[in-house]
Amino acid sequence: MTNLFQDLNTSPDTGERNLWLLDRPGLRIERIVSTGQASPPGFWYDQAEHEWVVLLQGAAELTIDTPDGLQTVHLIAGDSVELPAHRRHRVESTCADPPTLWLALFWPADSP
Amino acid sequence: MTNLFQDLNTSPDTGERNLWLLDRPGLRIERIVSTGQASPPGFWYDQAEHEWVVLLQGAAELTIDTPDGLQTVHLIAGDSVELPAHRRHRVESTCADPPTLWLALFWPADSP
Numbered sequence: 001m002t003n004l005f006q007d008l009n010t011s012p013d014t015g016e017r018n019l020w021l022l023d024r025p026g027l028r029i030e031r032i033v034s035t036g037q038a039s040p041p042g043f044w045y046d047q048a049e050h051e052w053v054v055l056l057q058g059a060a061e062l063t064i065d066t067p068d069g070l071q072t073v074h075l076i077a078g079d080s081v082e083l084p085a086h087r088r089h090r091v092e093s094t095c096a097d098p099p100t101l102w103l104a105l106f107w108p109a110d111s112p
Numbered sequence: 113m114t115n116l117f118q119d120l121n122t123s124p125d126t127g128e129r130n131l132w133l134l135d136r137p138g139l140r141i142e143r144i145v146s147t148g149q150a151s152p153p154g155f156w157y158d159q160a161e162h163e164w165v166v167l168l169q170g171a172a173e174l175t176i177d178t179p180d181g182l183q184t185v186h187l188i189a190g191d192s193v194e195l196p197a198h199r200r201h202r203v204e205s206t207c208a209d210p211p212t213l214w215l216a217l218f219w220p221a222d223s224p
Binding site for chain 1: 118136139189191194215223
């Protein structure tokens with residue numbers, strides 16, 4: 001299985017890179033490598049699955065549309081955030097050097 | 113939420129340390145910090161849940177009782193292993209310096 005820290009392939013020509021590490025009933029695990037990318041203006045993720053994401057390298061800023069209003073979240077290596085299904089969020093910025101390395105977990109909103 | 117890389121609390125007096133980072137229907141996430149511990153002789157993990165574990169720091173050796181026989185798996189930082197429910201396994205050794213840091217995910221074997 002792919003080593004999480006190897007083959008990040010962050011050449012200047014490549015965009016954000018997404019690798020599925022595991023895809024099973026009940027759980028999908030993605031490695032995401034960002035090099036400065038951000039969500040387009042006005043774009044919001046609105047996902048049917050639950051997500052938990054941990055930042056392993058680099059840094060990022062998210063905006064999350066919580067029941068208490070918009071929250072800005074600054075993430076450094078080791079920080080994680082839980083994003084329940086349909087918790088709208090966007091990526092405001094990611095660090096390019098070092099590349100920003102995410103481990104993102106997705107599981108069904110209707111888990112027993 | 114706890115930063116994955118902080119407060120590892122690896123004083124000589126403490127044993128293996130386990131912190132639940134998330135516990136939801138469908139997914140449990142644990143941070144485990146090992147400092148040289150191993151499974152007792154003859155002990156095997158035999159779990160009702162599926163597991164996927166990634167080693168983020170340190171090193172470890174597992175033995176896994178696979179359908180093809182016993183397999184020895186050496187893990188370095190970034191390596192991961194999938195352990196389906198009831199795939200018997202044991203920890204033969206873990207690195208103490210630096211402490212061995214695991215991120216372990218557990219999800220139900222009966223996921224839809």
